[in-house]
Amino acid sequence: MRTVRLSIIGFGAVGQGVAKVLLAKKDQLEDIGLDLRVVAIADSRTAVIDTDGVDLGAVISRKKTEKTVGSQDMTGLEIIEKIDHELVVETTPTNIVTGGAGLENMFMAFRKGRDVVTSNKGPLAVKYKELMEASKLSGSKFRFEATVGGAMPVLNLTKDSLAGNRITDVEGIFNGTCNYILTRMTEEHAPYEQMLAEAQELGYAETDPTYDVEGIDTACKLVILANCVFGMNATYEDVTVTGITKITPEALLLAHNDGYVIKLIGEVNDSRINVAPKLVPIGHPLAVAGSLNVASVQTDLSGPITVTGRGAGSIETASAILSDLISIYRN
């Protein structure tokens, strides 16, 4: 049995999802010889530390009732610096302008020789190259499948399953909020504003939806894909972005009459990174409805490979984190 001591830095929806998944999968992890022991959890204000293993169930319910994770006065950054452990699960909120607390957390983790698994797009969209260099320098493992497409495997698909293939293009839907709004606009023949309001009511869209509907979220994921799959050193500025706010129900109807649906499509290849609404033929593998995500990877040996799945959600994102975690420590 291999014991891996880890911290969860950031205890919002994804951080809690990770805790729940670790609890639920304890036996299965033991079967493959892994004892994943959470030694510290931090949210933006509080922390809990226990070198024998934090009681995850207790922390989850405490977070629910008291809005705190514990009574210890230590920041995430201090935990990464001072508490002895192997892996940092970085799940703080995304900041795509500065990289936010996540960026500092990751650099600190690498400085201390700790591995990092994250769902936080911000740091990767801002300082991909620097992070990769820092992780290499310290010999740390650095995995971030959860940053692109939630539960849907894209990065590891191209890196592991399709190893040996040359990837020529990746095209897909990487934002469930936009997909939901466009799908509902088509179904109800309703204007954008109305379906945005519905999405907000159902919790699919944030109060300030800019990040999703203007294509910024999709752009960040493409930056990560461009860097990770195509070896670029791209940042958000390199992406041409058009969002979905101008789409009319009439346009969706006209498209439908011609045999198309309109989707917010992210596309990346070695010459361009683009986010724009596009026409997708009805019945095409990319024409997935609701809040689903989809990615079609063009390869030289195997042609197109398409995956689809839930692009967001606490447990779904935690699933991607868990798979990264297992792939680091299984062998």
Next chain:
Amino acid sequence: MRVSMDIELKDIPGQLLLALKPVSEFKGNLISVVHHHEKRTPRGTIPVQVVFETKPDNLYNIVSSLEESGIGIVRIDEKRYFEHGAVILIGHIVHTDIQDTIDTIDNTGYAEVVDLNLSMPKVKMPSSASLKIDAVSKEHLTQAIDILKEIAKKKDLLVIEPIKSELGAF
């Protein structure tokens, strides 16, 4: 462009070769030849259907050459455009001179707007339109859409084009 031609050959050796020679001579690309040897016309000739690709300028030479060889041409069907694409436009389409938008594509010589559907819900609200564009090849279709995107940028219109795989880029 692609040309489909029905011709009639005399039932003597060497006629088919004679009929196909002008196509290759004038750099046409032969796509199919269907030789209906079992069917005879009332004139006792054999009907043959030939499909080839050629530049528009060379078609005249091919036809004259066939006529000189005494080969009967029953029907010629030219199909200049065999790539079809659709795009959606959103914005003040009419007020930014739709005629000019269409003309710019038509004036390329390799692509044409063949269908336009316009939806104008309310005055001052953005309208939506679907445009069908025919072009001589996939590359030309992509070029025509790129030109359309340039015009649209100046006119503050949103262009929604088909996904890459639909445009046959792979």
